[in-house]
Amino acid sequence: MTMTIRTSRTDEPASALLGTLAEQGASGALSTESGIVYLASGHVVHVESAVTPALGDLLTHSGALAADGWWAAIDQAGRRCRVGRQLVDSGHLAAGALELCHLGALFDAAYFVLAHDGPALRFRPGVAHWLGAVRSVPVDAVLRESRRRRELLHRIWPEPGVDLAPLARVPDAAPSDLPARRSRTLAQVDGVRTAAQIATALACRTFHTLVELRRLAAAGMVVPVATVPAAATTTAPATAAAPATAAPAPSPFPAPASAEPGPAPRPVAPDEPETALLRRLLHALEAL
Structure with a gap:
């Protein structure tokens, strides 16, 4: 039964x-x-x-x-x-x-x-x-x-919205001397992709992608789309500004x-x- x-x-x-x-x-x-x-x-x-x-x-x-x-x-x-x-x-x-x-x-x-x-x-x-x-x-x-993973991610950056929401770069953030993995992760942040979609694009395990994304969030370089400053709309990719063409978040x-x-x-x-x-x-x- x-x-x-x-x-x-x-x-x-x-x-x-x-x-x-x-x-x-x-x-x-x-x-x-x-x-x-x-x-x-x-x-x-x-x-x-x-x-x-x-x-x-x-x-x-x-x-x-x-x-x-x-x-x-x-x-x-x-x-x-x-x-x-x-x-x-x-x-x-x-x-x-x-x-x-x-x-x-x-x-x-x-x-x-x-x-x-x-x-x-x-x-x-x-x-x-x-x-x-x-x-x-x-x-x-x-x-x-x-x-253990939940506690580790919380210590890096306590906002769990980074895990599931589409992510965008903060326009004025100027990355310098980022580790290779973090730099590759940041390059995939386009205002449309979620952490899982970024992990898939990199063929990388999701948890390690989350670690890098939360570090980027803690450094003020990445935010969930809902909290992107208004100025970001001038630098975000076209797909982020056009709901009809934006890729949906994973179910x-x-x-x-x-x-x-x-x-x-x-x-x-x-x-x-x-x-x-x-x-x-x-x-x-x-x-x-």
Whole structure:
């Protein structure tokens, strides 16, 4: 029987329900307003959110995997929910590389799913993600890492509007000697793109993009579009001044879970993989 939880009928946050499901050793998909958490035997096995790049994007855009290999694995094993295993067994990707990238995508999406810790919408027992088993993570570890990221971002810049709103440059801000990653991030701020869209354009993990954007906000170089000074309208790109042509912000609602793959990745410039951080996360999980 499916457990259905409606926002209007409960004040229980998603984190609390995740804890209950972990204690029960539940398997299935927990939906919130900003994503879906997939569980197997009470452990988190995957998290997806509409505002973070998908695992396939991270693998192919980083150069770790050819796009043909990704889609071949989906064609062969998607409906059996064994895409991850197919990638490794076919020799397209080393198991360690898959685990590292999967952990990065999982924690990125979990941050958005749990950032505001709103109420859960629905739990569907038995629903599995088409990726299949890669690396399970204890619920406590996911909650702890999401909290750590939230606190870190708050220390850098306490306004969370930077995370989801379209962003624009402050006209009079003159950047000088910015680190390379921050400079690349700033170059993508155009008055239309959100943090997630900027991360996708850079083929970079969303959390690291958020860190750079909040640093830019703290330095007075970037603001959400709603708070851009009037003078910005003279320097903003044409797309920012023409609602008919501006790209919409990503929907906060995730796509329905199924065995089918998501949309094809867009070709973008690759960014270096965050292997050092991901290896630390992997070692920490192995120590649990």
